[in-house]
Amino acid sequence: MGIMKIFIDSADLNEIKEAVSIGVIDGCTTNPSLLAKVGRKIETAIPEICEIVDGPVSAEVVAVECNEIVDEGRKLAKLHKNVVVKVPLIVEGLKAVRIFTKEGIKTNVTLCFSANQALLAAKAGATYISPFIGRLDDTSHEGMPLIEDIVRIYDNYDLETQVLTASVRNPTHVVQAALAGSHCATLPFSIIKQLLKHPLTDSGLAQFLADHKKAAAAAK
Numbered sequence: 001m002g003i004m005k006i007f008i009d010s011a012d013l014n015e016i017k018e019a020v021s022i023g024v025i026d027g028c029t030t031n032p033s034l035l036a037k038v039g040r041k042i043e044t045a046i047p048e049i050c051e052i053v054d055g056p057v058s059a060e061v062v063a064v065e066c067n068e069i070v071d072e073g074r075k076l077a078k079l080h081k082n083v084v085v086k087v088p089l090i091v092e093g094l095k096a097v098r099i100f101t102k103e104g105i106k107t108n109v110t111l112c113f114s115a116n117q118a119l120l121a122a123k124a125g126a127t128y129i130s131p132f133i134g135r136l137d138d139t140s141h142e143g144m145p146l147i148e149d150i151v152r153i154y155d156n157y158d159l160e161t162q163v164l165t166a167s168v169r170n171p172t173h174v175v176q177a178a179l180a181g182s183h184c185a186t187l188p189f190s191i192i193k194q195l196l197k198h199p200l201t202d203s204g205l206a207q208f209l210a211d212h213k214k215a216a217a218a219a220k
Contacts, residue, residue, distance in 0.1 A: 004178045007055075007164070007186035011035045011045055015189040016052050022192070027055035029108070029130075029166070029186040031086065032062055043079065050080035058108045058128075060086035061096075069096035077105045084108045084127060089117050094124040101125030108164065115149040122154060122161035128184065133177075134167035143167070144176045151181040171195050 005026035008019045011034040019025050028049055035042055046059045059079070061072040069092060073085040077100075084106040087093040097107050106127040112118050113136060118129045131150060133143025150163050162183035168174060171194050177185045187195075 004182055005055075005184040006192070007058075007184055008053075008192065009034070009166070009168075009186040009188050011038050011040055011049070012189070013038075013045075013048060013052065016049060019189055019192055020052055022196075024192075025053060025055070027057060027184070027186075028053045029058040029086070029164075031058075031060045031110075042076070046076065046079050046083060050082045053082070055082065056084045056106065056108075056128075057082050058084045058086040058110075060110065061088075064088065064090065064092055066092040066095040066099075069093060070099050073100055073105060073107075074103075086110050086130075087126075089121060094120060097121065097124040097126055101127075110166070112150075113146070115146060115153060118150040118161075118163075119153055122159045126161045128162050128164040130164045130166040130186070132167035133165060133173060134169040136167075137169065144173070144180065147177055147182050148180045155181070 006024055007027040007029050008016055008025050009029045010016055011030045016028060035045055042059055046057060050057050059076045061069050063069045063072045069087060076085050077083050085100060086108040087097055089109050089111050097109060100107050108128040108130055109121040109126040110130040112129050112131040121129050131146050136143035147163060147165055154161060165177040165182045165185040168185055168187050168191055174185055174195060
């Protein structure tokens, strides 16, 4: 499987560029809320993101009826070769996923909250499944066991669908997802930056720099 892939969950080009420059970003996920936040239309934002991110970029449909989802998804897929069509986990959505899969269009089935839903999405041919762990935590249900269950089920049957841990709220979620064997995790830029932070790193670096300054002064 390789190491867990890290996607940035954003439609902000500046954030995405900064995250990509760190060298750890494997893809990007967007949704209508993220696009609205930056005041961008999906048709123009997605191609620009695809030029920055060398990996899958999820673009979400807003239709909820199969034929309309398929029409919208086909248009999104034509925007760039890296586009993954993001589809809601509803009956009409899975009907569309089946069609997309036959046409070679990659899909990210979103708003997953149960292992049963994830199993059906995989059977329909989803490329990615996005379980929303943070939103489960918000309802006093632990989200991380869901990742563990889905990974185990997929492993039991060698299913090709990749688990894309979503609705990540803190760095602990990222570690837990990696320990559970999640194939990918999509993170807000704020969480990506938190992954790098540790007070001992900061204090250690400050000490090294102070010692270097003293040594340089003494050598004069």
